[in-house]
Amino acid sequence: MLEIIGLTGGYGDKKIVENVSFTVNKGSILGILGPNGSGKSTLMKLISGVLPATSGEIQIEGTSIADFPAKELAKKMAVLPQLHAHSFAHTVRETVSLGRYPHQVGWFSSWSTEDEHAVKEAMRLMDISQYEKTQIDRMSGGEQQRVFVAQALAQDAGILLLDEPTNHLDINHQKELLDTIKKQAIEKDLTIVSIFHDINLASMYCDQLLLLDQGTIVRIGEPHEVVREQDIETVYKTRVSNHPHPELPKPQITLLPGVQSEIVNHRICAKDFTVSKDMVLFQSPTPLKTVSSAVVNAGSGWFRNFMNRHVDAAYNVDDSVQEMTEFIAENGLKTTDTVGMMTAVQTQDVIVKEYEGPFGSVIIAVTAGVGNGVDVSKAVERSVQVGTINTWIMVNGVLSDEAFIQAMITATEAKTKALQERQVKDPLTGTIATGTSTDSCLVAATQQGEKLPYAGPITELGKLIGVGVFECTIEALKLYELAKAENG
């Protein structure tokens, strides 16, 4: 365990780090974040003892580092400095071997099998064994960085102090290096303190983060307690947006640029929809922020093209995502820029309507086929068949994340109400259907114009969605009933 108690220090009379205290347990990583010049490297120098502290104390397992002779301290604490003062005429092996100096005994020390093993293992972990005999001045910045990390690992110390270990590394080597360090921390019970410039990497790999500004701690805690929009914006003096990592409970941030390429203001309109027997297609001149349960490009993203494709009622392919992706490409659209849905309903029976509100307008597009109506409140064994209600809500306005979700809820409630109104039944239960087994919903917004933080049923936006989806679904159901009556 490493304990820093009220550490203060700097250069000459210049106080850089002031009253910093924290504890790092064995097997865990503490990441130090902060803008340029905030005192991160100075704090590291104070912890390693390279720079004497004005006041405060550094303890390893309860013993002050001042009580350890230099060589004993080097066995306990290895340092990866930001600038490497090593002789660049050394080979990789020689450089990594320098990490073993605290373990050498006597003047004519001999190289032990333990030393040999530690050097070989460190080179293996950093994936540099193949460069063993290469002189490091002939290596790239990233390869050199891995050599210096290997040197710190070869030291076999319980505490590792790393100053920007991912400096110069490409994304794969950043991941490899941090995976290795994390694994070492867990398997060898290491205590690791590391400076990071990349807030997202720090959030992913560190157990604790410390945000430093002008030499003092702004915040310390688990990543979710430190990677917060407000604090990051204040300390780094830049606009950021916080979002969840797709796989881990570790918050991530995205920079919001101060300068953007000029965005042409564009209002989307119902008349810009093209409808044929093959599809309903809407192509927006600017990308729309979209949330959907489509077949292709479901989830959230920014897209320009929106396709609701007609498929035969007997459509049945193993990989519908792949097949639909190919269909989009065959129709000359970029698959990375297109959201694609399917329906067995005649696409010419789509209802597209525009609704004006005080903030802007909403375009609703609905295709409805309810041969497989489902009463969601009844659990019945059933097979999946085509027969779908596809609902699109396209908004001229700026929707918040909440508004996207609320728009989906409001639209679903309005759709269910329309099914009730038309007395659409679940053929298996005989009760009123609430939807079909394959319904899709899409909410897209220009993100231009008025800010719309909410889309619940009593908001201006929610009212239009509620009335619009209800009306369009009713009309689409009438057309479906008519087509069914005509075709038998």
Ligand SMILES: Nc1ncnc2c1ncn2[C@@H]1O[C@H](COP(=O)(O)OP(=O)(O)OP(=O)(O)O)[C@@H](O)[C@H]1O
């Ligand atoms: N050797 C030195 N002598 C005097 N002042 C120094 C010295 N090294 C750093 N400083 C000053 O201390 C302050 C903090 O520097 P430090 O290197 O600790 O910041 P940092 O947070 O690591 O910055 P960066 O992100 O740019 O690496 C800076 O204002 C810097 O000018």
